[in-house]
Amino acid sequence: MLKKHEIFIVEADLNDGPMLTKLFDVVPFTHVLHLAAQAGVRYAMQNPQSYVASNIAGFVNLLEISKAANPQPSIVWASSSSVYGLNTENPFSELHRTDQPASLYAATKKAGEEIAHTYNHIYGLSLTGLRFFTVYGPWGRPDMAYFFFTKDILQGKTIDVYKTVDDKEVARDFTYIDDIVKGCLGALDTAEKSTGSGGKKKGPAQLRIYNLGNTSPVPVGNLVSILEGLLNSKAKKHVIKMPRNGDVPYTHANVSLALHDFGYKPTTDLASGLRKFVKWYVSYYGIESRVKKESSNNYKNMMSQQPEESA
Ligand SMILES: NC(=O)c1ccc[n+]([C@@H]2O[C@H](COP(=O)([O-])OP(=O)(O)OC[C@H]3O[C@@H](n4cnc5c(N)ncnc54)[C@H](O)[C@@H]3O)[C@@H](O)[C@H]2O)c1
Numbered sequence: 001m002l003k004k005h006e007i008f009i010v011e012a013d014l015n016d017g018p019m020l021t022k023l024f025d026v027v028p029f030t031h032v033l034h035l036a037a038q039a040g041v042r043y044a045m046q047n048p049q050s051y052v053a054s055n056i057a058g059f060v061n062l063l064e065i066s067k068a069a070n071p072q073p074s075i076v077w078a079s080s081s082s083v084y085g086l087n088t089e090n091p092f093s094e095l096h097r098t099d100q101p102a103s104l105y106a107a108t109k110k111a112g113e114e115i116a117h118t119y120n121h122i123y124g125l126s127l128t129g130l131r132f133f134t135v136y137g138p139w140g141r142p143d144m145a146y147f148f149f150t151k152d153i154l155q156g157k158t159i160d161v162y163k164t165v166d167d168k169e170v171a172r173d174f175t176y177i178d179d180i181v182k183g184c185l186g187a188l189d190t191a192e193k194s195t196g197s198g199g200k201k202k203g204p205a206q207l208r209i210y211n212l213g214n215t216s217p218v219p220v221g222n223l224v225s226i227l228e229g230l231l232n233s234k235a236k237k238h239v240i241k242m243p244r245n246g247d248v249p250y251t252h253a254n255v256s257l258a259l260h261d262f263g264y265k266p267t268t269d270l271a272s273g274l275r276k277f278v279k280w281y282v283s284y285y286g287i288e289s290r291v292k293k294e295s296s297n298n299y300k301n302m303m304s305q306q307p308e309e310s311a
Protein backbone atom coordinates (compact mmCIF):
# COMPACT_ATOMS: atom_id res chain seq x y z
CA MET A 1 0.00 0.00 0.00
CA LEU A 2 2.76 2.45 0.96
CA LYS A 3 4.66 1.92 -2.32
CA LYS A 4 1.75 3.27 -4.33
CA HIS A 5 2.05 6.72 -2.80
CA GLU A 6 4.66 9.41 -3.39
CA ILE A 7 3.89 11.12 -0.08
CA PHE A 8 2.56 9.36 3.00
CA ILE A 9 2.55 10.02 6.75
CA VAL A 10 3.32 7.26 9.25
CA GLU A 11 2.96 8.19 12.92
CA ALA A 12 5.62 6.32 14.92
CA ASP A 13 8.00 6.71 17.83
CA LEU A 14 11.72 6.83 16.98
CA ASN A 15 12.08 4.13 19.64
CA ASP A 16 9.59 1.80 17.95
CA GLY A 17 12.20 -0.44 16.33
CA PRO A 18 9.79 -2.90 14.69
CA MET A 19 7.77 -0.10 13.08
CA LEU A 20 10.85 1.72 11.75
CA THR A 21 12.33 -1.57 10.50
CA LYS A 22 9.10 -2.36 8.68
CA LEU A 23 9.14 1.09 7.11
CA PHE A 24 12.70 0.65 5.83
CA ASP A 25 11.85 -2.85 4.58
CA VAL A 26 8.99 -1.50 2.50
CA VAL A 27 10.54 1.75 1.25
CA PRO A 28 14.14 1.78 -0.11
CA PHE A 29 14.93 5.25 1.30
CA THR A 30 17.93 6.89 -0.38
CA HIS A 31 17.77 9.99 1.88
CA VAL A 32 16.49 10.68 5.41
CA LEU A 33 15.87 14.20 6.78
CA HIS A 34 15.73 13.58 10.54
CA LEU A 35 14.18 16.49 12.47
CA ALA A 36 12.37 14.58 15.23
CA ALA A 37 13.63 15.42 18.71
CA GLN A 38 12.61 16.74 22.11
CA ALA A 39 13.41 20.41 21.48
CA GLY A 40 13.61 23.32 23.89
CA VAL A 41 16.39 24.45 26.22
CA ARG A 42 14.37 25.20 29.38
CA TYR A 43 11.96 22.22 29.35
CA ALA A 44 14.94 19.85 29.81
CA MET A 45 14.97 20.84 33.49
CA GLN A 46 11.39 19.56 33.86
CA ASN A 47 11.50 16.41 31.74
CA PRO A 48 15.12 15.29 31.22
CA GLN A 49 14.25 11.70 30.30
CA SER A 50 12.31 12.80 27.20
CA TYR A 51 15.56 14.33 25.82
CA VAL A 52 17.52 11.13 26.42
CA ALA A 53 14.74 8.99 24.93
CA SER A 54 14.24 11.02 21.75
CA ASN A 55 17.55 12.74 21.10
CA ILE A 56 19.91 9.90 22.03
CA ALA A 57 18.10 6.52 22.16
CA GLY A 58 15.79 7.51 19.31
CA PHE A 59 18.65 8.74 17.13
CA VAL A 60 20.70 5.55 17.77
CA ASN A 61 17.65 3.50 16.79
CA LEU A 62 17.35 5.35 13.50
CA LEU A 63 21.09 4.95 12.83
CA GLU A 64 20.98 1.22 13.64
CA ILE A 65 18.12 0.66 11.20
CA SER A 66 19.76 2.88 8.54
CA LYS A 67 23.12 1.08 8.64
CA ALA A 68 21.32 -2.26 8.25
CA ALA A 69 19.12 -1.01 5.40
CA ASN A 70 19.82 -1.73 1.75
CA PRO A 71 20.43 0.78 0.29
CA GLN A 72 21.87 2.64 3.26
CA PRO A 73 20.26 6.11 3.16
CA SER A 74 22.18 9.39 3.33
CA ILE A 75 21.05 11.07 6.56
CA VAL A 76 20.68 14.82 7.17
CA TRP A 77 19.67 15.61 10.74
CA ALA A 78 18.98 18.63 12.97
CA SER A 79 21.67 19.49 15.45
CA SER A 80 21.55 22.84 17.25
CA SER A 81 23.38 26.13 17.83
CA SER A 82 23.14 25.28 21.52
CA VAL A 83 26.13 22.92 21.13
CA TYR A 84 28.33 26.07 21.18
CA GLY A 85 27.20 26.54 24.78
CA LEU A 86 29.19 29.13 26.68
CA ASN A 87 31.63 29.74 23.82
CA THR A 88 33.03 33.26 23.77
CA GLU A 89 33.85 33.15 20.05
CA ASN A 90 31.79 35.52 17.93
CA PRO A 91 30.55 34.45 15.42
CA PHE A 92 30.56 30.68 15.95
CA SER A 93 32.19 28.55 13.26
CA GLU A 94 31.96 24.76 13.00
CA LEU A 95 35.58 24.42 14.15
CA HIS A 96 34.96 26.18 17.48
CA ARG A 97 34.74 24.12 20.68
CA THR A 98 31.42 22.49 21.52
CA ASP A 99 32.39 20.73 24.76
CA GLN A 100 30.70 23.18 27.16
CA PRO A 101 26.94 22.62 26.69
CA ALA A 102 24.87 24.88 28.94
CA SER A 103 21.76 22.66 28.96
CA LEU A 104 20.84 18.98 28.87
CA TYR A 105 19.18 19.70 25.53
CA ALA A 106 22.49 20.99 24.14
CA ALA A 107 24.33 17.99 25.60
CA THR A 108 21.95 15.55 23.86
CA LYS A 109 22.41 17.40 20.57
CA LYS A 110 26.19 17.30 21.01
CA ALA A 111 25.95 13.59 21.87
CA GLY A 112 24.08 13.14 18.59
CA GLU A 113 27.00 14.62 16.69
CA GLU A 114 29.48 12.31 18.47
CA ILE A 115 27.27 9.25 17.87
CA ALA A 116 26.94 10.21 14.19
CA HIS A 117 30.72 10.27 13.97
CA THR A 118 30.91 6.60 15.10
CA TYR A 119 28.24 5.43 12.62
CA ASN A 120 30.09 7.21 9.85
CA HIS A 121 33.45 5.75 10.91
CA ILE A 122 32.30 2.14 11.42
CA TYR A 123 29.50 1.74 8.85
CA GLY A 124 30.35 4.40 6.28
CA LEU A 125 26.98 6.13 6.74
CA SER A 126 26.69 9.47 4.96
CA LEU A 127 25.71 11.89 7.75
CA THR A 128 25.16 15.68 7.69
CA GLY A 129 24.40 17.58 10.91
CA LEU A 130 22.75 21.00 10.60
CA ARG A 131 23.14 23.38 13.57
CA PHE A 132 19.93 25.43 13.32
CA PHE A 133 19.97 28.86 15.05
CA THR A 134 16.71 29.84 16.84
CA VAL A 135 14.22 29.11 14.10
CA TYR A 136 10.99 31.11 13.92
CA GLY A 137 8.02 31.56 11.56
CA PRO A 138 4.44 30.46 10.87
CA TRP A 139 3.44 27.10 12.46
CA GLY A 140 6.25 27.53 14.97
CA ARG A 141 6.62 26.33 18.55
CA PRO A 142 4.40 27.99 21.22
CA ASP A 143 7.11 27.41 23.83
CA MET A 144 9.53 29.73 22.02
CA ALA A 145 9.86 33.36 23.11
CA TYR A 146 8.83 35.01 19.81
CA PHE A 147 5.60 32.96 19.92
CA PHE A 148 4.52 33.41 23.53
CA PHE A 149 5.67 37.04 23.57
CA THR A 150 3.17 37.64 20.73
CA LYS A 151 0.38 35.93 22.66
CA ASP A 152 1.21 37.71 25.94
CA ILE A 153 1.52 41.15 24.32
CA LEU A 154 -1.87 40.70 22.67
CA GLN A 155 -3.37 39.55 25.99
CA GLY A 156 -1.75 42.40 27.94
CA LYS A 157 0.26 39.96 30.05
CA THR A 158 3.72 40.73 31.40
CA ILE A 159 6.70 39.22 29.57
CA ASP A 160 10.09 38.48 31.15
CA VAL A 161 12.88 39.94 29.02
CA TYR A 162 16.21 38.39 29.99
CA LYS A 163 19.46 40.28 30.53
CA THR A 164 22.85 38.65 31.07
CA VAL A 165 24.34 38.42 34.56
CA ASP A 166 26.54 41.44 33.72
CA ASP A 167 23.44 43.34 32.63
CA LYS A 168 23.99 43.06 28.85
CA GLU A 169 21.30 42.37 26.25
CA VAL A 170 20.70 38.68 25.48
CA ALA A 171 20.84 38.13 21.71
CA ARG A 172 19.99 35.41 19.22
CA ASP A 173 20.76 34.82 15.55
CA PHE A 174 17.04 34.38 14.77
CA THR A 175 16.62 32.40 11.52
CA TYR A 176 13.44 32.41 9.45
CA ILE A 177 11.95 28.98 8.69
CA ASP A 178 12.07 29.38 4.90
CA ASP A 179 15.84 29.91 5.07
CA ILE A 180 16.22 26.80 7.22
CA VAL A 181 14.15 24.77 4.74
CA LYS A 182 16.39 25.94 1.89
CA GLY A 183 19.43 24.91 3.93
CA CYS A 184 17.98 21.43 4.59
CA LEU A 185 17.25 20.92 0.89
CA GLY A 186 20.75 22.12 -0.05
CA ALA A 187 22.29 19.64 2.38
CA LEU A 188 20.11 16.79 1.05
CA ASP A 189 20.96 17.61 -2.57
CA THR A 190 24.70 17.54 -1.86
CA ALA A 191 24.73 14.52 0.49
CA GLU A 192 27.13 11.79 -0.55
CA LYS A 193 25.80 8.25 -0.96
CA SER A 194 26.49 6.05 2.05
CA THR A 195 29.16 3.50 1.22
CA GLY A 196 28.34 0.65 3.60
CA SER A 197 30.78 -0.71 6.16
CA GLY A 198 34.12 -1.24 4.51
CA GLY A 199 32.98 1.10 1.79
CA LYS A 200 32.88 0.34 -1.95
CA LYS A 201 34.60 3.65 -2.71
CA LYS A 202 37.97 4.79 -1.48
CA GLY A 203 36.55 5.19 2.04
CA PRO A 204 33.38 5.82 4.02
CA ALA A 205 31.14 8.70 3.05
CA GLN A 206 31.65 12.06 4.76
CA LEU A 207 30.42 13.26 8.12
CA ARG A 208 29.52 16.94 7.55
CA ILE A 209 28.46 19.58 10.13
CA TYR A 210 27.09 23.02 9.13
CA ASN A 211 25.76 26.14 10.83
CA LEU A 212 22.40 27.31 9.49
CA GLY A 213 21.81 30.76 10.93
CA ASN A 214 21.01 34.31 9.86
CA THR A 215 24.51 35.78 10.55
CA SER A 216 22.99 38.80 12.33
CA PRO A 217 22.26 38.38 16.06
CA VAL A 218 19.47 40.60 17.42
CA PRO A 219 18.95 41.56 21.10
CA VAL A 220 15.73 40.13 22.55
CA GLY A 221 14.69 43.69 23.41
CA ASN A 222 14.66 44.50 19.68
CA LEU A 223 12.52 41.45 18.99
CA VAL A 224 10.00 42.81 21.51
CA SER A 225 10.04 46.28 19.90
CA ILE A 226 9.36 44.82 16.44
CA LEU A 227 6.44 42.80 17.85
CA GLU A 228 5.04 45.91 19.60
CA GLY A 229 5.05 47.73 16.23
CA LEU A 230 3.46 44.86 14.31
CA LEU A 231 0.82 44.25 17.01
CA ASN A 232 0.32 47.95 17.66
CA SER A 233 0.43 47.16 21.34
CA LYS A 234 2.87 48.09 24.10
CA ALA A 235 4.48 45.11 25.87
CA LYS A 236 4.42 44.94 29.66
CA LYS A 237 8.10 44.15 30.15
CA HIS A 238 9.69 42.70 33.26
CA VAL A 239 13.46 42.87 32.68
CA ILE A 240 15.21 40.16 34.72
CA LYS A 241 18.60 38.50 34.92
CA MET A 242 18.71 35.37 32.76
CA PRO A 243 17.87 32.49 35.12
CA ARG A 244 20.30 29.52 35.22
CA ASN A 245 17.96 27.51 33.00
CA GLY A 246 20.33 26.47 30.23
CA ASP A 247 20.07 29.73 28.30
CA VAL A 248 23.22 31.28 26.79
CA PRO A 249 24.00 35.02 26.43
CA TYR A 250 24.16 35.08 22.63
CA THR A 251 24.35 33.04 19.45
CA HIS A 252 25.84 34.20 16.15
CA ALA A 253 26.40 31.94 13.12
CA ASN A 254 29.26 31.98 10.63
CA VAL A 255 27.63 30.21 7.65
CA SER A 256 30.53 30.41 5.15
CA LEU A 257 30.91 26.60 5.07
CA ALA A 258 27.24 26.01 4.13
CA LEU A 259 27.48 28.86 1.61
CA HIS A 260 30.55 27.26 0.04
CA ASP A 261 29.26 23.67 0.00
CA PHE A 262 25.60 24.16 -0.98
CA GLY A 263 24.99 27.86 -1.55
CA TYR A 264 23.16 28.51 1.75
CA LYS A 265 22.28 32.22 1.95
CA PRO A 266 19.71 33.50 4.51
CA THR A 267 17.49 36.18 2.94
CA THR A 268 14.93 37.09 5.62
CA ASP A 269 15.72 39.72 8.26
CA LEU A 270 13.94 39.52 11.64
CA ALA A 271 11.47 42.36 10.98
CA SER A 272 10.31 40.79 7.68
CA GLY A 273 10.12 37.32 9.18
CA LEU A 274 8.17 38.48 12.23
CA ARG A 275 5.75 40.34 9.94
CA LYS A 276 5.01 37.05 8.17
CA PHE A 277 4.73 35.25 11.51
CA VAL A 278 2.32 37.84 13.00
CA LYS A 279 0.24 37.79 9.81
CA TRP A 280 -0.09 34.02 10.16
CA TYR A 281 -0.68 34.25 13.95
CA VAL A 282 -3.61 36.69 13.79
CA SER A 283 -5.17 34.75 10.94
CA TYR A 284 -4.66 31.29 12.48
CA TYR A 285 -6.08 32.36 15.88
CA GLY A 286 -8.88 34.28 14.19
CA ILE A 287 -8.08 37.58 15.93
CA GLU A 288 -7.53 39.67 12.81
CA SER A 289 -10.66 41.73 13.44
CA ARG A 290 -9.69 42.53 17.06
CA VAL A 291 -6.14 43.47 16.16
CA LYS A 292 -7.27 45.32 13.00
CA LYS A 293 -9.69 47.48 15.02
CA GLU A 294 -6.79 48.99 16.96
CA SER A 295 -4.71 48.90 13.83
CA SER A 296 -1.99 51.37 13.00
CA ASN A 297 -0.85 52.18 9.47
CA ASN A 298 1.94 49.73 10.09
CA TYR A 299 -0.62 46.97 10.67
CA LYS A 300 -2.67 47.98 7.62
CA ASN A 301 0.54 47.92 5.52
CA MET A 302 1.44 44.52 6.92
CA MET A 303 -1.97 43.02 6.18
CA SER A 304 -2.11 44.56 2.72
CA GLN A 305 1.17 42.92 1.69
CA GLN A 306 0.69 40.16 -0.85
CA PRO A 307 0.66 36.73 0.80
CA GLU A 308 4.13 35.34 0.20
CA GLU A 309 5.14 31.80 -0.47
CA SER A 310 5.95 30.25 2.88
CA ALA A 311 7.82 27.02 3.58
N1 LIG B 1 13.14 25.57 16.55
C1 LIG B 1 14.41 25.90 16.77
O1 LIG B 1 14.73 27.07 17.05
C2 LIG B 1 15.50 24.86 16.65
C3 LIG B 1 16.82 25.29 16.76
C4 LIG B 1 17.82 24.33 16.68
C5 LIG B 1 17.53 22.99 16.43
N2 LIG B 1 16.23 22.62 16.32
C6 LIG B 1 15.97 21.22 16.04
O2 LIG B 1 15.09 21.14 14.90
C7 LIG B 1 14.27 19.98 14.99
C8 LIG B 1 12.80 20.38 14.86
O3 LIG B 1 12.56 21.20 15.99
P1 LIG B 1 11.24 22.08 16.13
O4 LIG B 1 11.64 23.38 16.72
O5 LIG B 1 10.47 22.03 14.84
O6 LIG B 1 10.48 21.28 17.28
P2 LIG B 1 9.06 20.57 17.28
O7 LIG B 1 8.83 20.15 18.69
O8 LIG B 1 8.06 21.45 16.60
O9 LIG B 1 9.27 19.30 16.34
C9 LIG B 1 9.89 18.14 16.84
C10 LIG B 1 9.02 16.95 16.43
O10 LIG B 1 9.67 15.75 16.81
C11 LIG B 1 8.68 14.85 17.29
N3 LIG B 1 9.31 13.87 18.19
C12 LIG B 1 9.94 14.11 19.36
N4 LIG B 1 10.34 12.95 19.92
C13 LIG B 1 9.98 11.94 19.07
C14 LIG B 1 10.10 10.53 19.09
N5 LIG B 1 10.69 9.89 20.10
N6 LIG B 1 9.59 9.84 18.05
C15 LIG B 1 8.98 10.47 17.01
N7 LIG B 1 8.83 11.81 16.93
C16 LIG B 1 9.32 12.53 17.96
C17 LIG B 1 7.68 15.74 18.03
O11 LIG B 1 6.42 15.10 18.11
C18 LIG B 1 7.65 16.97 17.12
O12 LIG B 1 6.63 16.85 16.14
C19 LIG B 1 14.61 19.34 16.34
O13 LIG B 1 15.57 18.32 16.13
C20 LIG B 1 15.24 20.49 17.14
O14 LIG B 1 16.14 20.04 18.13
C21 LIG B 1 15.21 23.51 16.43
Ligand SMILES: O=C(O)[C@H]1O[C@H](OP(=O)(O)OP(=O)(O)OC[C@H]2O[C@@H](n3ccc(=O)[nH]c3=O)[C@H](O)[C@@H]2O)[C@H](O)[C@@H](O)[C@H]1O
Binds near residue numbers: 041079083146172247
Ligand atom coordinates in the same frame (compact mmCIF):
# COMPACT_ATOMS: atom_id res chain seq x y z
O1 LIG C 1 19.21 27.63 18.35
C1 LIG C 1 18.98 26.65 19.07
O2 LIG C 1 19.58 25.57 18.97
C2 LIG C 1 17.90 26.77 20.13
O3 LIG C 1 16.93 27.66 19.63
C3 LIG C 1 15.82 27.85 20.49
O4 LIG C 1 16.26 28.20 21.79
P1 LIG C 1 16.41 29.78 22.18
O5 LIG C 1 17.36 30.44 21.28
O6 LIG C 1 16.69 29.87 23.63
O7 LIG C 1 14.96 30.34 21.83
P2 LIG C 1 13.81 30.90 22.81
O8 LIG C 1 13.57 29.93 23.89
O9 LIG C 1 12.70 31.28 21.93
O10 LIG C 1 14.47 32.22 23.45
C4 LIG C 1 14.81 33.29 22.54
C5 LIG C 1 15.50 34.35 23.38
O11 LIG C 1 14.57 34.90 24.31
C6 LIG C 1 15.10 34.86 25.63
N1 LIG C 1 13.97 34.67 26.54
C7 LIG C 1 13.33 33.45 26.60
C8 LIG C 1 12.24 33.29 27.43
C9 LIG C 1 11.79 34.38 28.22
O12 LIG C 1 10.83 34.30 28.99
N2 LIG C 1 12.46 35.59 28.11
C10 LIG C 1 13.54 35.76 27.29
O13 LIG C 1 14.11 36.84 27.20
C11 LIG C 1 16.11 33.71 25.62
O14 LIG C 1 17.12 33.91 26.57
C12 LIG C 1 16.67 33.80 24.21
O15 LIG C 1 17.72 34.75 24.18
C13 LIG C 1 15.04 26.56 20.57
O16 LIG C 1 13.93 26.73 21.48
C14 LIG C 1 15.89 25.45 21.09
O17 LIG C 1 15.19 24.23 20.73
C15 LIG C 1 17.30 25.41 20.52
O18 LIG C 1 17.25 24.51 19.47
